[in-house]
Amino acid sequence: MGYFVAVESHVNIYVEDVNPGSEKTILFIHGWPANHKLFEYQFDVLPAMGYRCIGIDLRGFGNSDKPLHDYSYDRLSDDVRAVIDALNLKNFTLAGHSVGGAISIRYMARHNGHGVSKLVLMAAAAPSFTQRPSFPYGLPKEAISKLIEDTYNNRPKMLQEFGDMFFFQNVTEPFSDWFFQLGLQAAGYSTAAVLESLRDESLFADLGKIRVPTLIFQGIHDQIVLPQLAVAINEGIPNSKLVWLESSGHGLFWEQRDTINEEMSQFIG
Template sequence: MGYFVNVEQGVNLFVEDINPSASKTIVFLHGWPLNHEQFEYQYDVLPSMGYRCIGIDWRGFGKSDRPIHGYNFDRLADDIHAVVKSLQLTNFTLAGHSTGGAIAIRYATRHNAYGLSRLILIDAAAPTGFTQETANRLLTETLNDRPKMMQGVTDTFFFQYISAPFSNWFNGLGLQAAGWSTAAIINTLRDEKLDTDLPKITVPTLIVHGVHDKLVPFKQAQELNEAIKNSHLVPFHYSGHGLFWEEREKFNELIKQFVG
């Protein structure tokens, strides 16, 4: 079921809550510039295995409200904290993809792993995000031809073949976001770093990363593995930035093993 949770005066986030009666909960944080629907191929499977799957659209993305402000890691982590408190979640697993992985890291450190038992980082945009050059290019494209920008992201996202209908669907996810929030996150990924957060993570952490990732190089996953205590890195040899779809069976099984 879907509903809205208030996280700040005038700002409500959309939450997709699947199998809410299950005893084990996984909260999914999407990547830029997508929304919770990117995890469709997890929602199709994991709830039938007995998991409660919660997908959250960040502010400015998907079905959530689109304020002009609040697109830094602290505020985005605070939004997640507000949802967690509202839903009274405890002992849950937080799974973040790309920029969602960066937000998950900031949540774990800024809020002292509130309610958190495990962390899953999926092609996480950490400890660094976009380079100055990449950010400037994406920002120019976003502010002048956002559909072209999104098509370029899709074209470099996957290592395996995707069909034209899948590409169209994926592009649509990115274009549901507001233009201003899409641009604001580019600046955040350029300017904010997470190096000092990593040693503060205390919960068991699973790091999964496509070795053919062209958006966030695999070496960053190795850096995360070295910096985060009690972390385990699993490379995905047939994936780019979209292992949640490209090797979905392997990914879903890993989640099952890690969460228990």
């Protein structure tokens, strides 16, 4: 079932809630530039295995409201907290992909892991999505600035080119169009604003504040979140396990969906 949760007086977040009667809950935070439908191939399987799967559309994306401002990691993690409190979620697993992983990490640090018993990170854009003097493993900042410029000048072309980098495995034209349409559901300005957060923010200080068991997935062919980032996350989070996916790029949730679904179910129990 789908419904909206007010996170501010003027901002409502869309929530998709499948199998709400189950006590085993997973809250999914999607990556840029998509929405909760990114996890279709988890929602197809995990609820039938007894899990309650909740997906939210981040502000500015999917069916959620699209305010003009406020797309920092702090604000986005506060939205996650508002949804958690509204649904009275406890002892649940938080799962984030790409920037959704970054937001999940910020949530764990900023809100002291409120309600979370386990954490799953899929190609998380952390501890820094971009290169820094002491961290040479991200993408060049200039590349993200170019994406922002392209978003404002020709967003459909930018989304198409980004989609071409997203998957390591060959995808059909209908599948590529499905992914492309997810990006179009966002506002152009929110698409650019989250890119600014990806470019400018970092999570080095957040990693050590995570105190729950953490499962990290990383595709070895990822051209967007480079594999070295997963190594840094694994080293920075105590009690974390890194699973390498040999046949995946950034779209690991689809490219090796069976492995991810099985590993998640074993991890969560």
